[in-house]
Amino acid sequence: MAVTAPTAHSKDATHATAIAGVRVLSLLAMRAGAWGIVHSIEAGPSDAATLRAMGLAPGVRVRVCRVGSPTIIALVCPPEAPCKCAGTRLGLARELADQIVIEPIDHWPVA
Amino acid sequence: MPLWLSHNSTPGARPVNQHSTPAPATPAPPGTPASSSGQPQQAVRLSSPSDHTARRSELRLALLGNPNTGKTTLFNRLTGLRAKTSNFPGTTLEAHTGLIELPASTADATSKPQPAALIDLPGIYSLELKQLESDVCRSVLAGQSAPEGQPIEAPHAAIIVLDALNLSRNLILAGELLRRRLPTVVALNMIDLARKQQVKIDLEVLSRAVGCPVVPISARTGEGIPELLQQVRQVLDSGRVPSTTPPGDEAGLRQWADSTFAIAASGGSHQPGSSRTDAMDRVLTHPFMGPLVFAVVMAGLFSVIFALAEHPMGWIETLFAWMGSGVDQLWVLFGAEPTGILHDFLKDGIVAGVGSTVVFLPQIVLLFFLISLLEDTGYLARAALVIDRVLRPFGLPGHAFVPLLSSHACAIPGLVATRTIPDMRERLATILVAPFMSCSARIPVYVLLIGLLFPGKPLQGAIAFVGCYVLGILAGIFSALLARQTLLRGKARPMLLELPSYKMPSLRTAGLTAFNRAWMFLKKAGTAILAISIVLWWLGAFPKAGDAPQAATIRQQAQALVATDAAQAALLEEQASAVQGRYEKSQSFLGMLGRTAQPIFAPLGYDWQLSIGVLASFAAREVFVSTMSIVVAGAEEGDDEAQNQRIRENLATATRDDGTTRVFNPATNWSLLVFYVLAMQCLPTLVVTARESGKKRYALLQFGWMSFLAYVGALAAFWIASAALG
Numbered sequence: 001m002a003v004t005a006p007t008a009h010s011k012d013a014t015h016a017t018a019i020a021g022v023r024v025l026s027l028l029a030m031r032a033g034a035w036g037i038v039h040s041i042e043a044g045p046s047d048a049a050t051l052r053a054m055g056l057a058p059g060v061r062v063r064v065c066r067v068g069s070p071t072i073i074a075l076v077c078p079p080e081a082p083c084k085c086a087g088t089r090l091g092l093a094r095e096l097a098d099q100i101v102i103e104p105i106d107h108w109p110v111a
Numbered sequence: 112m113p114l115w116l117s118h119n120s121t122p123g124a125r126p127v128n129q130h131s132t133p134a135p136a137t138p139a140p141p142g143t144p145a146s147s148s149g150q151p152q153q154a155v156r157l158s159s160p161s162d163h164t165a166r167r168s169e170l171r172l173a174l175l176g177n178p179n180t181g182k183t184t185l186f187n188r189l190t191g192l193r194a195k196t197s198n199f200p201g202t203t204l205e206a207h208t209g210l211i212e213l214p215a216s217t218a219d220a221t222s223k224p225q226p227a228a229l230i231d232l233p234g235i236y237s238l239e240l241k242q243l244e245s246d247v248c249r250s251v252l253a254g255q256s257a258p259e260g261q262p263i264e265a266p267h268a269a270i271i272v273l274d275a276l277n278l279s280r281n282l283i284l285a286g287e288l289l290r291r292r293l294p295t296v297v298a299l300n301m302i303d304l305a306r307k308q309q310v311k312i313d314l315e316v317l318s319r320a321v322g323c324p325v326v327p328i329s330a331r332t333g334e335g336i337p338e339l340l341q342q343v344r345q346v347l348d349s350g351r352v353p354s355t356t357p358p359g360d361e362a363g364l365r366q367w368a369d370s371t372f373a374i375a376a377s378g379g380s381h382q383p384g385s386s387r388t389d390a391m392d393r394v395l396t397h398p399f400m401g402p403l404v405f406a407v408v409m410a411g412l413f414s415v416i417f418a419l420a421e422h423p424m425g426w427i428e429t430l431f432a433w434m435g436s437g438v439d440q441l442w443v444l445f446g447a448e449p450t451g452i453l454h455d456f457l458k459d460g461i462v463a464g465v466g467s468t469v470v471f472l473p474q475i476v477l478l479f480f481l482i483s484l485l486e487d488t489g490y491l492a493r494a495a496l497v498i499d500r501v502l503r504p505f506g507l508p509g510h511a512f513v514p515l516l517s518s519h520a521c522a523i524p525g526l527v528a529t530r531t532i533p534d535m536r537e538r539l540a541t542i543l544v545a546p547f548m549s550c551s552a553r554i555p556v557y558v559l560l561i562g563l564l565f566p567g568k569p570l571q572g573a574i575a576f577v578g579c580y581v582l583g584i585l586a587g588i589f590s591a592l593l594a595r596q597t598l599l600r601g602k603a604r605p606m607l608l609e610l611p612s613y614k615m616p617s618l619r620t621a622g623l624t625a626f627n628r629a630w631m632f633l634k635k636a637g638t639a640i641l642a643i644s645i646v647l648w649w650l651g652a653f654p655k656a657g658d659a660p661q662a663a664t665i666r667q668q669a670q671a672l673v674a675t676d677a678a679q680a681a682l683l684e685e686q687a688s689a690v691q692g693r694y695e696k697s698q699s700f701l702g703m704l705g706r707t708a709q710p711i712f713a714p715l716g717y718d719w720q721l722s723i724g725v726l727a728s729f730a731a732r733e734v735f736v737s738t739m740s741i742v743v744a745g746a747e748e749g750d751d752e753a754q755n756q757r758i759r760e761n762l763a764t765a766t767r768d769d770g771t772t773r774v775f776n777p778a779t780n781w782s783l784l785v786f787y788v789l790a791m792q793c794l795p796t797l798v799v800t801a802r803e804s805g806k807k808r809y810a811l812l813q814f815g816w817m818s819f820l821a822y823v824g825a826l827a828a829f830w831i832a833s834a835a836l837g
Contacts, residue, residue, distance in 0.1 A: 032393070046241050047605065053236035054609060055280040057365065065389045070496040070606065072392050083310040083379025084279045084372065089388070091396070091496045093503075093606035 027071060027092075027100040030064045035076070036102035037061050043099040051100075055088050062102070065089070071097035170213070170227035170347060171261065173252060175288055176272030177281050178234035179611045181300045185272055185330035186231045187623050189340075196631070205530050206258030207231040213344045214337065222348070230258060230266060236280075238287040239361070242533065252291050268294040268347050270339070275305035275312060275327070278376055282368035285321060286357035294346040295323045295353050298339050302327035310379040317375040322355030331617070391613060392493060401497035408490070409516065416477045416520065423473035431466030438462060455652055456645075464644020465637070467733055468795075471521055471551050475632050478520045480625035482513060487616030492608055499606045505588040506595025508532060509606055511541040515587065518548035519580075522796045524628055526803050536599040540591045542804050543813050546796050547587035549580045549788060552733040556787045559736050563763055564780045575784070582788045586820060598812075643730045643794045650700045651727065651738075659694030662687045696742045701727055715786065715822070716779040716829045718767045725786070732792035777836050782829035790821035 024039045038060045041048045055075050056062070066072040070091045077084040092100075176182035186194070190209025209229050216222040232251060233244040250256035254265030271288050273281040278299075288295060297317075305312065318325040324342040328335030357367045394400050438458040442449040485491050491513070499509025510532040518525030525545045532538040549557075557579055565571040595601075669683035696702050697719075705723030712722045720742045728735040740758055765774045791797065791814045801810040 033389075047607070049240055050236065050242070050607060052361070053240055053283065054607070055277075063389075066393055066396060068398075069500050070396055072396065072496075072610065074389070077379075081279075081373065081376070083276065083305075083308070083376055087388075087612050088277060088280065089392070089610040089612075091492065091606065091608050091610050093499065096605040096607055 022103055024101050024103050027064070027073070027097045027102050028067060028094065030067060030102055030104065032064055032067055034064050034104060035061065036064070036104045039101040039103045041100055043096060047096060047099075051090075051096075054090060056090060056100070061105075067097070069094040170225065170268075171257075171264070171266045172211075172227050172229050172343065173266040173269045173293075174229055174231050174272065175248060175252075175269055175284070176234060176300075177236055177274065177277075177284055179609055180234070180272045180274040180277075180281065181330040182234055182272045183231070184617070184620060185298065185300065185328070186229065187620060188330050188333060188336060190229055192623070192626065194627070196627070205527075208258050208261060211340070213347070214340055216344045216348055217341060218345055219348065222344075225344075227267075227343075227347075228261065229270075230261065235284065237284060243535075244533075252288070252293065266293065268296070268343060270296050270298055270343060272298045272300050272330075275299050275301045276308065276310065278312065279368055279372040282321075282371055283364055286364045286367055289321060289323070289353045289355060289357055290359060292352045294349075294351055296339065296342045296346055297321055297323060297325040298330075298335075299325055299327045300330050303329040303332055303334060308379055310376060312376050313374075317371070320355065320371040320375060322353040323351075388613065392610065395490070395493040396496050398500075401493075402501070405494050405497050408485070408494070412478075412481055412485070413519070415481065416474055420473040420477055424470050427470045427472065428466070431462055431469070434466070435462045452652075456648065459652070460645050460648030461641065463737075464648060465641055467644075467731070467737075469633070472629060472632060474520045474551050475524055476625045476629045478517060479524065479628040480621045482517070483621035483624040484616040484618075487614070487620060489611045489613040492610045495608065496606065502588070503603070503606075505592040506537070506599075506603070507541060507588070507591050508534065508537045508603060511537065514541050514545055515548055515584075518545040518550060521550050521552070521632075522546040522548065522793065523799050524632065526796070526799045527628075527631070529803060534604045536595070536601045537603060539804055539809065540594045540599050542800055543594055543809065543816075544587040544591045546791055546793065546800075546813065546817065547583045547590065547789065549583045550793075552731065552793065553579070553787055555733050555736045556728075557784070559739070559762075560775075560780050560784045560787070562759075563775050564777060564784075566763070579784065579788050582785070582824075586789055586824075590816065590820070647727065647730050647734065650704075651696060653700060654698070656695045656698035659691050662691040662694065665690060693742060696723065696738075714829070715782045715825045716776070716833075717783070718772075718774060720765075720767070720774055721779070721783070725783075728787075728792045730792070730794045732787060732790070735787070778829050778832035781832040782825040785828040786821045786825035788821075789817060789824050791817035 022039065025036070027036075030036060038056060038058050040058055041051055041056070043051065051057075056073075061076040061078060062073045063076050064071075064073055070093060072089060072091050075088040075090070174182060174186055186207065186209065189211045193211075194207055194209035196205055196207055207230075209231070211227055211229050213225045213227050215224050230251065232248045235242070235244045235248055238245055238249050238252075247256065251258075252265065252269065254263065257263045269288060269291070271285050273285060285297065299312065299314070299317075302312075312327075314325050314327060324346065326335055326339040326342050328339055330336075358364050395404055435458050438454060439449040442451075442454055482491070485494075495509035495512065497509070498512040502509060502511055511529070513531070514525045514528040516525075517528050522545050525548070526542055529538050529541045529545070532541055557576060561572045561575045565575065665683050665687040669680045669687065672680040672683065697705075701723055702719075704726050706719050708726055709717070709719045709722045712725060717725060720739075723742050724735045724738045727738045739762065762775060763773075766772060767774055797810045797814055800813050801807045804810070
């Protein structure tokens with residue numbers, strides 16, 4: 001779906017945007033240590049395909065380890081399959097991180 | 112983890128396609144249905160022992176997997192030193208092929224062990240990505256391409272390496288491979304770690320889901336390797352292709368991978384946070400701490416390399432000096448005077464020429480050994496993120512830093528290491544500027560010139576030394592910026608890489624890497640560098656000049672003194688041979704070139720003697736020191752310390768033809784120093800640049816640009832130094 005990316009260049013992007021009733025943020029607007037679910041990827045088709053192949057697809061849960069240049073995230077396994085993506089960590093350039101739309105989660109569901 | 116030195120295996124003693132004792136083709140088990148497989152011709156080839164092509168042609172296996180699955184560790188474990196490196200045609204991607212021995216099939220009592228070639232494909236996340244690595248894997252699997260030296264045919268079978276700890280994602284690539292209808296075996300790697308983390312994988316369920324054998328292995332410990340080879344043997348013999356065909360579209364495939372994972376895997380501890388890795392990542396990629404740690408690690412790396420390489424380098428020098436005197440001995444053995452063209456050719460052309468290059472072998476071995484260790488710890492991926500931030504403004508990716516770093520030992524392995532840079536333009540830019548980094552061949556020149564500039568002042572000397580390195584790096588990154596703004600303009604692929612978990616490095620992998628790189632370097636020294644040494648020797652030795660008139664006069668004086676003052680006579684004799692040496696050099700082709708080219712170098716403050724040295728170093732810059740010893744001091748440094756001291760003094764005090772100006776005056780020394788930092792004076796590097804970039808014009812551009820910068824820089828240095836020093 002066509003979405004206006006929840007605004008580029010992190011520092012102004014403190015406000016969450018609502019897409020179809022879902023509160024979403026650019027990955028760059030997240031805090032280190034925060035949790036979220038990948039909502040969509042706004043990167044070009046080839047970068048997006050690479051990200052998906054590396055495991056970063058919509059619906060995947062992530063933990064943000066570091067924001068900025070570089071941005072580091074860890075993919076987090078869903079509680080029902082705790083060994084699903086053990087320990088996959090991705091380091092991304094700032095501009096790529098800005099093209100990843102995240103739906104923040106306040107509480108991590110405990111298995 | 113194929114990030115940097117991606118593949119750790121290079122050449123081996125046995126070329127794969129020239130295996131000397133091919134095992135006879137194995138009779139296939141009865142009832143091998145040739146037509147039931149997707150590749151009937153393979154089944155036929157395997158099943159007819161009388162077929163002569165079966166004896167000669169080898170079985171070929173493709174090894175596929177995600178990056179960081181331990182694919183390279185498995186390849187190394189299976190092939191050891193019997194691997195060789197080539198390219199995938201039309202690309203600069205390294206192809207590693209190794210010979211393995213498949214065991215006799217346990218399902219067939221008559222079967223015998225059989226050799227097979229294992230092709231290590233680049234680590235990829237998906238076969239369907241529009242990336243060079245994926246393209247290569249696709250075309251090799253389809254039989255449209257093969258590593259150089261291999262027949263262009265589809266492999267007979269494929270082994271896919273899956274990470275047991277990251278099964279869900281890995282299954283996507285597996286699904287794509289299963290659709291190719293090749294006999295396939297799944298190697299479920301890191302099974303030992305999975306057990307430790309209480310991850311349970313139901314092998315039977317998984318095997319049914321993927322429709323082919325699944326073998327749990329640990330490439331690190333060697334667990335399960337015999338079983339893996341046995342299963343490969345059995346699918347080859349039967350020609351059985353996977354019985355499942357996963358969906359072809361991305362969404363369907365993802366769903367298939369997810370549901371396969373869901374039925375086959377369970378357990379594992381739920382770990383929402385891995386705080387230690389997070390903390391380490393934060394420190395190592397911190398805007399201030401990251402570069403600081405990086406600087407400390409690199410300083411440590413180079414101190415270790417230079418400290419540890421010193422003694423082996425001494426041994427190699429001794430070895431080649433011994434070989435040189437061995438040539439003399441050979442002549443004496445046949446009762447001849449150790450002179451003449453053949454003698455000089457062997458001693459000065461071949462032994463001395465190759466020796467001056469091979470002396471860098473210990474540094475190269477140590478560099479690759481230590482970088483491989485660092486890569487294995489997981490640190491290099493973090494360093495790439497840090498350096499990406501620094502290099503990106505200059506149009507270079509973080510991946511460029513290992514090539515640039517390696518180039519500080521020698522540009523040739525540095526250029527080879529650019530193969531890990533995914534973007535073609537960025538790779539070319541890195542290739543073009545890598546030779547600006549101060550390689551170890553420049554060190555002898557720096558030592559000589561800085562010694563002349565700051566005699567007895569180690570601190571100033573050290574600062575000048577560091578200054579040379581900094582100047583090279585600055586020239587390199589600004590040249591890269593220029594290239595990326597003009598010739599190689601284009602959007603960069605943004606940095607995106609998987610960060611492997613931190614772990615203890617493997618000495619075995621590092622040892623294999625170092626061995627293979629050393630072997631590649633020695634092969635180069637035996638071919639290109641040998642040829643250049645011979646040409647250079649010839650230019651310096653011909654045409655043969657007669658006796659120098661001055662030398663004859665001095666010899667006569669010596670003769671007259673022999674009876675009365677033997678010591679004085681010996682000194683005169685030495686002086687005479689020095690004069691003779693200078694005379695021969697000045698009359699050689701190189702001498703003529705030096706005189707002809709002198710007007711070009713005059714603005715930089717060089718006389719004809721220095722011009723000879725500079726010209727001679729266009730093939731290999733370290734030649735400068737020995738050339739200057741011969742041309743200026745008339746003798747080469749040898750084992751005699753007192754004589755070496757005299758040569759150094761002679762160099763410092765030698766005068767030009769006017770009899771008053773020093774050959775090495777301070778302004779000239781500064782100019783030379785800048786020239787040697789910037790100039791492209793290494794023919795082997797140009798050869799490798801042409802090969803790695805795929806185009807000769809990039810080598811010409813590199814040569815032209817570096818020579819231009821060197822000339823302008825040396826000119827500026829000469830002016831400034833002349834003005835400042837009065």
